Every structure is written in structure tokens, then in C-alpha cells.
Amino acid sequence: MRDFDKLWDYRHPAETEQAFRRELTAKQNREGGEYLAELRTQIARTLGLQGKFDEAHDTLDEVQAVLAEDWLTARVRYLLERVRVFNSSSRQTEAIPLFLEAWNLGIEAGEHDYAVDAAHMLGIAELTPETRMAWNLKALAHAEAHPGASRWLGSLYNNIGWAKVDAGELEEALDLFERAYAFRRKQDNPGATFIAKWSIAKVLRLIRRTEEALEIQQELLADIEQGAEQDGYVYEETAECLLSLDRLEDAKPYFAKAYELLSQDRWLAGHEPARVERLKELAVQAR
Template sequence: MSNFDTLWDYNHPEETEQKFLRLQKQAEDSGNIGYLAELLTQIARSQGLQAKYELAHETLDRAESLLNKDLIVARIRYFLERGRVFNSSSRPLDAIPQFLHAWELGIQFGEDDYAVDAAHMLGIAEVTSEKRMEWNMKALEYAEKHPKASRWLGSLYNNIGWAKVENGNLEEALELFKRALDFRMEQGNSNSVFVAKWCVAKVLRLIGQVEESFAIQKELLAETKQTTNPDGYVLEEIAECFLLLNRNEEAKQYFSLCYDRLIHDDYLVSNNPERIARIKEIAGK
């Protein structure tokens, strides 16, 4: 049976879902219940990323019906994906117990990678910033001690960095984002390196190093122009830099460009309407 996890493209969940669905009949015919249950959890994840939450829960119901006490990995993955669907559909209080089950099973059976995945999700889903930080630090400590979970270090540096930004600890956040960038560059994934550079540049702007931030964002803009449409978040940061540099007309132009892109970002529009409204106002839309 093929390793379906290698088929994941998180930027295109609809295409990933179709790949997984094509494997489903083969998995059903194989009689390998553990493989099928795990595959179903990933089909559900791809559906959740498309905001098809009801369908994702139905898929997870089928995975749940296959589980038994011996299918450790399938059980952990089931709890992880049930939690992710709850969390993505704005039901964190339902998500938290699922992630806790996944964390406990991962620790108990030495499934280090999944354990850290669960802890990092608790660092996202928990209600208070203190609890989120507690879980992020717990995940980081575990990942640093367990090589099988080391791939999570970049994400954890990033998540803890944003928690530091939220609490106003910008210098500490910058150091974490730089560590994340170093880690991503070692991994060699261009998309992850791009995001890590953007995070460093944003915090540089927030601490007043505007020219340095501006230079990085312009490099990122040049990258996106070579491969696809300009990234809305890069355009936003360039606009913010122009504003701080008192280049107001250029700021207005770039706020307008970023608005035209970010207005189609459903998550941002739903969760940060004030930010969208500010961009629209400055852009003169």
C-alpha cells in the first residue's frame, strides 16, 4: 500500500482530497483496517481545510467505526483530525479534549511526532494566552528532546513567536522568528522559508527597524511576482512600511492592492474585520 501522507498538498486541499478518494477503494479492498482508518482521517482533514465541516465529521464517523484498541496510530490520528475540524469550525472547547486524547496516547505509546502535533494544536486551541503558551512550551521541550518530532521545531518557534508578539515581547519574538527562519532554511522548503522571512520582517517593522523590514518585504514581493500574483500579506506590510516612512501616496496604492487580495481571504475577513476595514479606509475604497 502506498504512503498516502506523501500526497499532501496543504495549499490545495481539494486536489489532495481527490487523490485520497482515489486510494479509498484500494484501501477498502485491501482489508487493512488500520490503513483505511488513517486514510479516512486525512480525507477528513482535507475536507476540513475546505470548510466542508459536516462532511469531514461524517468521514471521521466512519473512521471511528473502524477503530479498536490495537490501532494506536489510527486512534491518535482520529483524535487529531476530529479536534482540527472542531477547531477550524470555531468550536475550540470541543476540540481541546480531542487533542488531549491524542497527546496522552502519543506519549503513552512513544508516537512522538503525533504527540507534538497534539500539543501544538492545544497551543492554538486553548482559550487563554497563558494556556496556549504553556502547551507551546511543552511541545517545544518535547520536540527538542525527541528527534522523531524535530520537524515541528519550525512551527513551534513560529507559534511561540506570535504569542510573544501578542504579549508585547517583540525582541523575544524576533529571536524566535530568526530561529524559525534558520530551521526552515535547513529544511529547504521554499514556501516555509518565505513565510519565515515575512515573520522576521513584520516584527522588525513593529520594533521600529522599518528600512530593514521594507528591504525584506520588497525581496519577497519580487519572489511572488516571479511565480504567481503578488502576496496580499506582503503588499500589506509594504504599505505599512510606506506609511511609517511618510510616503503616504505609495502607502495608499499598496493598501489598495492588498485590499483587492485580502478581501477574498475568508479567514481574515471573518476573524479580523477591523483590520480589513482599516485597510479599506486607508486605501480609499
């Protein structure tokens, strides 16, 4: 990992982009080409997260033009960000072979952290549930075997947990989310801990332990009131818990707040429009 990697704030890619560009300006004449190439790959990643796919590819074209054969880490990072942009722009057929190349190159270079990154992305991008699960399990085994890649354990518990949810294996999913929560707390990562806690509550609702689920969501709402970032998914799940408990009137304001926030979520609006529309209908009833 490079020192600039500490600048990442994945929930605020535009701000992270500016932090990286300031770093690029400051280090332009003080660092070698490989460092600067790696830094530019991360600028490309921030652009991809903002949906600026053409700009991200242009930045990666600049990196590709200067990559030396022996810059193995920079090459792995270039591949990862190129294919992340492909994947985010729904070009999975182009992404998958390059993720596989990044996995193999990461292992060859002894960059186990980036190898696991590639494997976990294959666990997202692959086209069938079976191949996605196989790659997630391969990534988990590699992360558990290589301490330098252990930071991925929380993400992998989370991703495998959601695959279990999709497969209807809810008790196994709950166990994985609880492991993710314990790992994130040990990391002292408030944002990721918040998400892991929310995931536990979501599955508790799905297995009809609704009162427990609601209690956790209310704890997360208290965190928001005390300064945590607004999160539409917390309002949505709070509303769903209340609805499940036949407390529709109590649920309506939470559906309204969920719609206010989640209708602005570009990914959700594009991939689950019916879900957003349902929130809108319930939000209208709340007025």
C-alpha cells in the same frame, strides 16, 4: 508517517482532497483497514480546511465506526482531526479535552510526532495566554527531545514567536522567527521559509526597524514576481512599511492589492473585519 502524507499541500486543501481520494480508490483493496482509516482522517482534515465541517465530521464518523482497539496510530490521528474540526469551527470547549487525549495516547503509542501535534494544537486552542504558552513550551521540549518529532520545531518557533508578539515581547519574538527561518531553510521548505522571512520583517517593522523590514518585503515581492504564489499579507506589510515611512502615495497600490487578496480570506474576514475594512478604505483612495 504514511506514504500518502507526502501528498499534503496545506495551502491547497481542495486539490489535496482529490489527491487523497485518488489514493483511497487505488488502495481500497490493497491496503489494510488501519492504513485506510488513517487516509480518511486526512480527507477529513482537507474538508475542515475548506470549511466543510459537517462533511469532515461525517467522514470521521466513518473512521470511528471501524477503529480497532489496537490501531493506536489511527486512533491518535482520528482524535487529532476530530478536534481540529471542532477547533476550526469555534468549538474549543469540545476540542481541548480531545487534544489532551490525543497527547496522552500519542505518548503511550510512542507516536511522538502526533503527540507534539496535539500539544502544539493545545497551544493554539487553550483559552488563556498562559495555558497556550505552557503547551507550546511543552511541545517544544518534546520535539527537541525526540528526533522523530523534530519537524515541528519550525512551527513551534513560529507559534511561540507570535505569542511573544501578542505579549509585546518583540525582541524575543524576533529571535524565535530567526530560528524558524534558519530551520525552514535547512528543511528546504520554500513555502514555510517564505512565511518565516515575512514574520521577521513584520517584527522588524513593529520595533521600528522599518527600512530593514521594507527591504525584506521587497525581496518577497520579487519572489512573487518570479513565480511564488500571490500573498496578500506581503502586500499589506509592504504598504504598512511605506506608510510608516510617510510614503502614502507609494503605499496606496499595495493597500489596494492587499485588499483584493485578503478580502477573500475567509478566516481574516471573520476574525479581523476591521483590519479588512481599513484595507478597503485605503484601497478606495488608491483608485
